[in-house]
Amino acid sequence: MPSAPLSCPVQVSDYPKLDSKQAGHLRHFHNLVSQPDGEWHHFGSLEGQQEWDDAYRYQLATMAYAAGVTHYHRLPAMRVAFKTLMRRMIHKMLRREVWGYWFNTSLGGTLLDPDLKELRKPWIDPVINENIMYSGHLLLMTSLYAMLFDDDEFEKKGGLTFTWNPLFWGLGKEEFQYDNRSLQEVIFKQMRENDWVGVCCEPNAVFVVCNQFPIIAMRYNDVRDGTNNIEDVLEKYEASLVKKGMLADDGLYAAFFALKQGKAVPARQGAHTAWANAFMNTWNSEKVHSLYDKQVLGFLTTADGKTQLNPTGVAMAFRKLVLEGGEDPHSVETLQKARENSSKFVNPALPFQTVSWGLFTMMLSELGKTKELNNLLDFADTHLKPTWENGGLYYPRNDQLLDDDQNMIHVEPHSGNSGLGYARLNVPDGQKKMWEKPWTRSVLTSRPWVDRLNFADGVDFLRGTWDDGADAMIITLRSWTGSQDVTLSIRNLPKGDWAVYVDQRLKDTVALGDGEELTVTEKVGEDEIDIIVASM
Template sequence: MTTTTTTTATGTLTVSTHPPVEISKYPKLDASQAGHLRHFHNLVSQPDGEWHHFGTLEAQQEWDDAYRYQLATMAYATGVAHYHRLPAMRSAFKALLRRIIHKMLRREVWGYWFNTSHGGNLLDPDLKELRKPWADPVIKENIMYSGHLLLMTSLYAMLFDDDEFEKEGSLTFHWSPLFWGLGREDFTYDNRSLQEVIFQQMEENDWVGVCCEPNAVFVVCNQFPIIAMRYNDSRDGTNNVNEVLKKYEASLIRKGMITDSGLYPSFFALKQRQAIPARQGAHTAWANAYMNTWNSEKVHSLYDSQVLGFLTNVDGKTRLQPTRVALGFRKLVLEHREDPQSPETLRRAREISSQFTNPVFPFETISWNCFTQMLSELGKEKELNDLLEYIDSHLNPTWENGGLFYPRNDELFDEEHHMIHMEPHSGNSGIGYSRLNVKDGQKKMWEQPWTHEILAQRPWVDELTFADGVDFLRGIWDNEARAIVVTLQSWTGNPREVTFTVKNLPQGDWAVYVNGALKQTTTVRETEGVGVTVNVGQGEVDIVVGSL
């Protein structure tokens, strides 16, 4: 081992000229993973009111590719990437998640609710006249927005031990159409008051959940506030979620929303008191990606019966089928006992698929996002890798300003029956989530949320964000080696000087190594960190800050 002698505030030390750890043993993000995070940053860094690449199929933000879903999935992808892959890069992920939440509070995201609150006979066939509308997007129903907002802000608090959205008035909705109404209205909440409103409605609905649209309770959208309550319990020292889950799970079973096999029903109609049969599998897959937190055994036990037809494997490769083909496939296998591994079954399913189009909805089901999220969470590596390989081969992966996404394509098939449909929820955030998540990613966060005590003991990188023009490939504190490891790369390839501080290091002497060579030594006192300045260009730059 080569050493050198240096003088610090604590005396003369002999220091190794090489870092104390082998940096290659620490996993790093690949180009696609870094590209997805960069794309999230690019999207939410646009000026307010600009929604480039967000464009949705349904003009009123009422479909599954709406702004709120794209933003929420970006937030959850940001969360799993920080928690599981880059836990030391605190300032970068905090700034990104905060910006996503800022966009979530824009009126363009939640203003649809005023029209939706009237109700409609699509989900409430007994409705005879429209209801009196209201603009407040979280006071009643609309869990498809309020549940996501609750989890996004609870995730923020858990990851960064920050009470910003727990303060009174921190979640305020400004309703001020320019030429409509009698003046501006403000609807004021915070994370805990929002949680109270949501779970009060669950109780009023006999614990089956809160409505998304009027009269319709979906399984998937009620998973997010439940996870949020778990994080809030970890901060408050309470255990409210266990009691809620007992009542919620019992109600789902009692009302036929979860059975021993098959898809979850489309929704539970409150007035009619019945579960409406499923017409697609995407919501089931989406629900499983998050229900795995608290109901993992059930989710895994249902997997085979639920993915039948939607995920096929007739040539050694897993392929995702459009909903209409999948429903035809399920009919052939379940009712006519045809072979699910046979190419002939898939061929016949395509032939009869027109029988299973849904005349009510003129849009294709949002599938890539839902199934890839589920596969990543359940650790189905082969199936997920097969789908990602297909996506990269057929769905036009696009790089823009260092970010990776899959542009919208409204066509369903190409001439060879390859599914080429892509919408913004999948293309902007869902596929990125599946690459950034790990097996049981949500489940592990549920079981071991970060607490004040955990974060107070962990060093982290400050003063560095995605706006600084570099990608973060590594960012981890190794407690055993007493070293923080960071790998940076300029996404433009152009050299740039980057400065950051490693905060919360124990007092003592620390050495900074850049690309394997000793650069400096620093003595950390009670309120100090270690400042690092490096030049980052086209190649990767490895930084190790290790204890002496």
């Protein structure tokens, strides 16, 4: 075996790493989904029946997307850790507490169907018809899982099974069995039936945002299957959005398209537009960027050179003053007038504040609006009571809308648990880059990866990447639970001689045969430890 340099030839500082806040968000995701089934600590939403934008399903889906972009862009070698984490998120997504709301929602209601004269006959199956606000997210979560890990668990028959078993009512246990591809077919069958404008969330109401997620899933599935269904779907979908008036003159996407009435209902807030853009940037980036300034008017304003986020009522009043009254959008006086008029723009039928903090920061992260994003994250860290618990970082629920200085401090669990974390973990064009170059089987089988180490081991992963040019695996770990022995293995290394460096100093040399793994055991504490395995 040739001798190895005593000092590592690879400089760990050349590789970006997660900061403590980014690692804290991942740890919080792990803490949330590691709770025993039936326990939803910190998940509690503003609307207790899971019918609002902070429901369990949205929190879980956003966590999965945050984990996905982090694994793809920042920690691609930490395969087992992220696979275990995302699998747990999908498990929670299949719990009856997450989708059981649909039985009541399927009855319909006059809020979104004003011509309704009697309630419909309800049904239990949460994905067979409508409810894209659940089924679309589940499809993308499982398609993303398959793309990132080349695992067909949720593509097998019955891989997505919904079990309905209330204790004291019903005619006994019922199961509704699907898999990723049969779920996709159910969804896109409804798009065809609805003239391609999308699938309903609630009965009679098609929202732009919720239909972005199954579209991205189809793209991943196309690459996996060697098909190209998405090209035809996008052509018809985009044309239908324009035809049916889902893009308003002021830039905001319509609140929803009412199928029975055949009309687009004007937007009453901007959070859904921001949410849609955070994912529509994958396939419609030019349009998303072209509408940005019109769409954020009033929602994002500048004071003392810093971007601030305004509540929906203030933002809609601001837009009216500027777009209809000709007021100066850069004037402090305009913002003050908007605050004074904001009560006129409150919708009494929807008594809950929109998910502004999470959804706007998610959009800013995707569109590469780094200055604006950092301004909002800095505000969050100063005013939204960032909280550390068991190594995890989150922003606790706060029902108060404004502080004494008229700053918006309202936080709901979707933003606090997952949305702000997503924004901090994402990279510019994070979803778009995944759309353009999803991982394939050949990509995943061609590079080394780290095994036997996941979030349950009590360590945070700050670096985890394979550098093909340097023939080196770069790993940085830290423990939040105190010093402990940690064992990891690196799989898929080429046959040959390898040097193991710990904190830049030679620790060991190993000769590997075909298919052999390299195992490293080190004591990991609160101080960062760098482990580099390099070819000799």
